[in-house]
Amino acid sequence: MKTELTVIGAGPAGLCASIEAAKNGVDVTIIDENRKPGGQLFKQIHRFFGEKEHLAGVRGIEIGNMLLEDAQKYGVKVLLNTIVWGLFPDLKLGISNGNSVNILETQNIVIATGAAEKPLSFPGWTLPNIMVAGAAQTMVNVNRVLPGNRVLIVGSGNVGLIVAYQLSQAGAEVIALVEALPKVSGWQVHALKIMRMGIPVLTSHTITEAEGKSYVERVEIAKLDENNRIIEGSETKVNVDLVCIAVGLRPLAELCWMAGLRFEYIPELGGFIPLHDENMETSIKGIYVAGDVAGIEEASSAMEEGKLAGIAASVSQGKTDKKKAERDILETKERLRSLRLGTYGDYRYNAKEKIIRKFHEL
Amino acid sequence: MRVYDHPILGKLPDRKEITILVDGKKIKAYEDETIATAILASGIKTLRYTSEKHEPRGIFCAIGQCTDCVMEVNGQPNVRTCITPVEENMVIATQQGLGTWRKVSSKKK
Amino acid sequence: MSKNCNLQGMMKAVVSLEELKKSPGYPSEERFKRGPVPVIECVEDIPCNPCELACDRNLISVGKPITNLPRLVDPDALCGGCNKCIIVCPGLVIFIVDKTYSDTEASITLPYEFKPLPKIGDKIMGLNRTGEIVCKGTVHKVQTHKSFNHTNIVTIIVPKEFADDVRFFKAR
Numbered sequence: 108m109k110t111e112l113t114v115i116g117a118g119p120a121g122l123c124a125s126i127e128a129a130k131n132g133v134d135v136t137i138i139d140e141n142r143k144p145g146g147q148l149f150k151q152i153h154r155f156f157g158e159k160e161h162l163a164g165v166r167g168i169e170i171g172n173m174l175l176e177d178a179q180k181y182g183v184k185v186l187l188n189t190i191v192w193g194l195f196p197d198l199k200l201g202i203s204n205g206n207s208v209n210i211l212e213t214q215n216i217v218i219a220t221g222a223a224e225k226p227l228s229f230p231g232w233t234l235p236n237i238m239v240a241g242a243a244q245t246m247v248n249v250n251r252v253l254p255g256n257r258v259l260i261v262g263s264g265n266v267g268l269i270v271a272y273q274l275s276q277a278g279a280e281v282i283a284l285v286e287a288l289p290k291v292s293g294w295q296v297h298a299l300k301i302m303r304m305g306i307p308v309l310t311s312h313t314i315t316e317a318e319g320k321s322y323v324e325r326v327e328i329a330k331l332d333e334n335n336r337i338i339e340g341s342e343t344k345v346n347v348d349l350v351c352i353a354v355g356l357r358p359l360a361e362l363c364w365m366a367g368l369r370f371e372y373i374p375e376l377g378g379f380i381p382l383h384d385e386n387m388e389t390s391i392k393g394i395y396v397a398g399d400v401a402g403i404e405e406a407s408s409a410m411e412e413g414k415l416a417g418i419a420a421s422v423s424q425g426k427t428d429k430k431k432a433e434r435d436i437l438e439t440k441e442r443l444r445s446l447r448l449g450t451y452g453d454y455r456y457n458a459k460e461k462i463i464r465k466f467h468e469l
Numbered sequence: 470m471r472v473y474d475h476p477i478l479g480k481l482p483d484r485k486e487i488t489i490l491v492d493g494k495k496i497k498a499y500e501d502e503t504i505a506t507a508i509l510a511s512g513i514k515t516l517r518y519t520s521e522k523h524e525p526r527g528i529f530c531a532i533g534q535c536t537d538c539v540m541e542v543n544g545q546p547n548v549r550t551c552i553t554p555v556e557e558n559m560v561i562a563t564q565q566g567l568g569t570w571r572k573v574s575s576k577k578k
Numbered sequence: 579m580s581k582n583c584n585l586q587g588m589m590k591a592v593v594s595l596e597e598l599k600k601s602p603g604y605p606s607e608e609r610f611k612r613g614p615v616p617v618i619e620c621v622e623d624i625p626c627n628p629c630e631l632a633c634d635r636n637l638i639s640v641g642k643p644i645t646n647l648p649r650l651v652d653p654d655a656l657c658g659g660c661n662k663c664i665i666v667c668p669g670l671v672i673f674i675v676d677k678t679y680s681d682t683e684a685s686i687t688l689p690y691e692f693k694p695l696p697k698i699g700d701k702i703m704g705l706n707r708t709g710e711i712v713c714k715g716t717v718h719k720v721q722t723h724k725s726f727n728h729t730n731i732v733t734i735i736v737p738k739e740f741a742d743d744v745r746f747f748k749a750r
Contacts, residue, residue, distance in 0.1 A: 159628070359534070
């Protein structure tokens with residue numbers, strides 16, 4: 108099997124990389140281990156932020172459908188139910204769909220494998236119906252099954268705040284959202300929309316314990332002092348049947364490690380991040396990264412990074428003229444820059460700049 | 470609990486109803502949904518028990534990454550039920566520890 | 579959406595009314611006297627500007643950089659009440675408040691993405707920004723349309739003195 112560009116992961120970054128390259132006439136194959144493409148876009152039923160060019164005001168689920176349509180329109184080949192089990196130095200990929208094993212020969216690779224949510228351990232945390240917030244979001248918005256009716260959310264980042272809202276939309280009662288820090292860590296607008304509904308958002312609070320026979324039935328929450336120590340006597344027991352953990356994400360970078368890419372530890376972007384240049388090319392020529400695997404951000408930035416990688420791969424394939432590519436790259440970078448502005452953007456911009464700087468120091 | 474009507478997503482589309490067997494009990498499922506979805510909708514939250522302490526485990530990541538939801542499916546242990554679709558008359562068992570390969574007499578379609 | 583009063587009492591507001599009133603998206607008392615007006619409770623520098631494009635009368639401006647807070651421009655211009663800004667705001671923090679609704683009452687138009695939808699005439703409790711019940715009110719108008727893309731628009735009537743506080747409601 109042969110293809111010019113292989114994109115691994117059919118989420119927002121991977122789809123955008125594929126579409127951009129296919130538009131330029133590159134022969135693109137996108138691989139995903141799931142049954143359906145779209146990554147985590149189809150559980151994001153809220154409207155996206157940004158500018159018109161970022162599809163602001165459009166719901167994630169609709170953006171997912173738009174990307175799938177475009178991928179089809181531009182002739183991207185999609186291999187679903189397919190895992191990449193090997194990434195070899197000569198850019199050969201070992202792939203398997205469960206029935207057959209193949210070697211895919213390719214000239215460029217975009218690794219867009221995304222992220223997974225981080226767990227949080229406390230006594231009882233392994234009980235059934237204690238899950239990461241995105242799992243509850245998948246169950247309710249994609250699979251249309253509400254995992255519980257009385258919910259505690261742990262973590263006040265945007266994921267925790269949005270999942271609290273979305274579980275309420277599906278009819279659950281969110282008993283409280285606890286945040287160990289003294290202030291909400293996600294955007295105020297997301298906090299405001301759940302607080303005005305009467306969902307208590309408790310800062311300087313944490314979960315200390317979960318109990319239950321065969322699944323979680325009760326949790327204990329407690330107040331924290333300024334040194335993050337539990338204030339004795341502040342413990343409250345609350346009956347719940349679902350706990351959602353929303354304490355951040357980590358890049359799914361296994362393939363990047365396997366490929367031997369150079370990494371740097373960038374805690375503000377979620378952990379070890381593969382170094383890349385300003386056009387997403389990594390320490391191995393021909394291998395690009397895009398989206399959460401290149402540093403945890405959000406879907407809008409992932410899409411722009413995907414486009415950058417797709418354009419860069421098109422250039423590498425000689426499929427687009429230099430002038431057009433330069434213009435496309437500039438426009439994409441401008442859109443990306445505007446998503447990384449402000450209190451919640453500056454630190455990501457700086458961390459991304461650090462990655463690029465470290466790359467050039469190699 | 471299935472979400473039949475949703476303020477953003479609308480009514481649950483009609484899908485073909487099928488039956489799966491979970492620990493010998495018939496459970497209603499819908500074509501193309503995942504095993505974990507059908508089982509959770511039936512009210513079951515424990516999907517497996519751990520090897521040493523025999524503690525219950527359920528859905529944790531729901532995107533095929535954590536392997537907490539593995540069960541024995543048609544005699545094959547360690548199947549990630551959160552990403553594996555149901556099939557008519559599928560035989561599913563709560564997994565004990567690392568699970569066991571078994572011969573399963575399942576009525577094929 | 580019942581609530582646990584005990585836990586509710588432990589909550590701190592993320593933004594005070596005083597802070598909101600100082601922000602460029604919060605209308606002045608003079609502006610409120612002229613009729614319905616969008617109240618934009620967006621006080622963080624998030625890169626976002628759909629509200630700017632939504633308003634046919636160009637009442638809302640973000641400009642460049644897009645992290646600017648949305649600002650009400652032209653204090654004399656009247657809001658047409660098209661509700662487009664309410665619908666398009668991904669943060670769901672735009673409300674259209676009319677303090678001139680009657681001598682004693684104000685109307686508050688807000689986004690509503692829940693089921694079931696309330697009905698005109700429903701008796702409700704007005705909830706403030708931290709979900710506390712502050713007053714009684716009634717549902718005046720319920721608008722849905724395909725173009726709203728599932729963000730429905732509900733107008734409630736509350737006593738005028740609560741016009742700056744009530745931002746959600748629940749059935750009485």
